[in-house]
Amino acid sequence: MIQRSYYFNDLQSFCTQTLEEILGQIALHTPFSLDQNSRNSFVHEIRLLQSVLKSIPSGSIALEYTIPRIGERIDVVIACAGILYILEFKVGESSYPRHAIDQVVDYALALKYFHQESYQKKIVPLVVCTHAPSKEFQLIMNPDGVYLPILCNDNTLGPNLTKLTNNLCDDEFHFKQWLISPYMPTPTIIEAAQALYRGHGVKEISRSSAGAYNLSLTTKVLNRIIEQSKQYHQKSICFVTGVPGAGKTLVGLNIANERHQYDKQEHAVFLSGNGPLVAVLREALVRDEIKRCKGKITKITSKRKVAAFIQNIHHFRDTYLPPSEQVPAEKVTIFDEAQRAWTKEQTAKFMLKRHVPSWNMSEPEFLISVMDRHQDWAVIICLIGGGQEIHTGEAGLLAWFDALRNHFPHWNVYVSPQISDVEYTQGKPLESLFMGLHLYQEKKLHLSVSLRSFRNEKVSAFVKSLLDENLPIAQQLYSELSLNYPIVITRSLEKAKQWVQNQSRGTERYGLISSSGAKRLRQFGIWVQNDIQAENWFLNDKEDVRSSYFLEETATEFDIQGLEIDWAIVAWDADFRIEKGHFKAYNFKGSSWKIVRKKDAQLYLKNTYRVLLTRARQGFVIFIPKGCDEDLTRHSSFYDGIFFYLKEIGIKELCLSEEQ
Secondary structure, eight states: OOOOEEEEEEHHHHHHSOHHHHHHHHHHHOSSOOOHHHHHHHHHHHHHHHHHHTTSOSOEEEEEEEOTTTOOEEEEEEEETTEEEEEEEETTOOSOOHHHHHHHHHHHHHHHHHBGGGTTSEEEEEEEETTSOOOOOOOOBOTTSBBOOEEEOTTTHHHHHHHHHHHOOOOOOOHHHHHTOOBOOOOOHHHHHHHHHHTOOGGGGOOOHHHHHHHHHHHHHHHHHHHHHHHHTOEEEEEEEEOTTSSHHHHHHHHHHHHHHHOTTTOEEEEESOHHHHHHHHHHHHHHHHHHHTTSSOHHHHHHHHHHHEEEHHHHHHHTOTTOOOOOSOSEEEEETGGGOBOHHHHHHHHHHTTOOSOOOOHHHHHHHHHTTOSSOEEEEEEEETTOOOSTTBOOHHHHHHHHHHHOTTSEEEEOGGGGSHHHHTTOOHHHHHTTSEEEEOGGGEEOSOOSOTTOTTHHHHHHHHHTTOHHHHHHHHHHHTTTSOEEEESOHHHHHHHHHHHOOTTOOEEEEEOTTOTTOGGGTOOTTSOOOHHHHHHOOTTOTTSGGGSOSEEOHHHHTTOOEEEEEEEOOTTEEEETTEEEEEEEETTEEEEOOOHHHHHHHHHHHHHHTTOEEEEEEEEOOOOOTTSTTSOHHHHHHHHHHHHHHTOEEOOHHHHO
């Protein structure tokens, strides 16, 4: 049997075993040597547990149970009368630290959501701070069967467990079967990057069997194309498309990591023009490595290693600007969010700042030209998000095909049949895009299963129908997904804040997000022109005022694209409003709103709200202010149309009972 805990036994045997026997089994299975502090903690835990569990007639226990794949360890799991008790010990602790409470709740939620044998179980988390004051508790169960955490000390653990076992019972289950049950997580992109960097593969970090299958097959196809290009000295470009949250970035990170492990001379690199994404992922990898290495690596050394794995695409580009004819070390380059590469005009404006006049290439054309400097073979992987262009000058998919058709027809081009969607082609006929190219279709280059919203995979389809004004489909999808993925609306920012705070458990992250054009929400403290530091917003804890948890700093579409949080407040301003039953785009300039007339700018604003409405993993609340008729920039009609359109879809208005 797979050994996922350092020790497990039935309660009766555990209580009669000697301390040395139990410690011996723990020492046998731990990959680390037991220092004196660890040994003393184990001794205290074991003696206390033997004392309090001898009065419980039956059940099972596991010590140091490893949550598969992610590597976190639960101090103690007790199964009794069909109930799972999750214990986090803090030996010698004289208070109940918030991080300890969050930690045990995180463990309980990880089992509930992603551990197959725990899905239907009732789970009770307990924090045991041995020297802390006694606390009374109320036995309160959340709708998903996870109870509010119970705080215990040396003296109250026994009475509390007795009280719990006298009051709770459920269907008995086989504990050995529970120990080896499949664990299928849906990590955030941050957690996924950390896991990949540690050497895990996409199969190990994907919850959905369909999603894991899809990701694995896409990775397999890409590796086959790389090997084929290498063997036959070919140059190939692959376009990986997918719905928001389907794992495009994850596939790219996985390929970069796998190729580096496969052949350290090959030099694969993950490139992104998304500054916040690069900054957050790099900082997350550095923090995780330093924590795992326990002081054996410096932050400078870790940063240097991580920088070779994830790079900013603009730094990569600048290295190879004329007059440089340098051939890149990388044979495989992965361009994340390749639809955001710049048009020729936007690139030319930027190049003037770099003192490169008369520039006449789009960013896609230049990036392909750099990789084309290789004499033998090269592979470019473009990760494309449909409907994700959100900034002036972002070229979309078309510029890549224009460059290939006009300048690099000798490259092999791999696409999926789903690339025909209007969100990728912008309505251009496929024949004109593909004319003259060595084109190959690979169905597995499209990721159709959203992994971000693990509560419901239909969120991206719902958001698309909402923005496309497809009312019947939006109504149908909302009725289906709202059962386990809550979406609500409110006209009170305070209610919205209270709602996300009440929904969040453990370290589940919540935050306030809004369009960068939402300039008339300033009176609510939503100041979108104030830049956030993404690393702090996404990574810092509840005690840090710069973190998302404080709901003081607002992340815009530029900060959060490619990233996600568990619970979101989406603040909706009058920049994208409903007029006569249709969305209209506006830009606030000077002291008034100006209608947006350019088609591409209208598309960018629609895509902005697509990004904002698909960032939450577990649910979100939309805040729409009431407006003020005395203020011509905040007229009630600007906001009422949005509010009543969302109500017509069926989205529930937040009421008092849902705030609590």
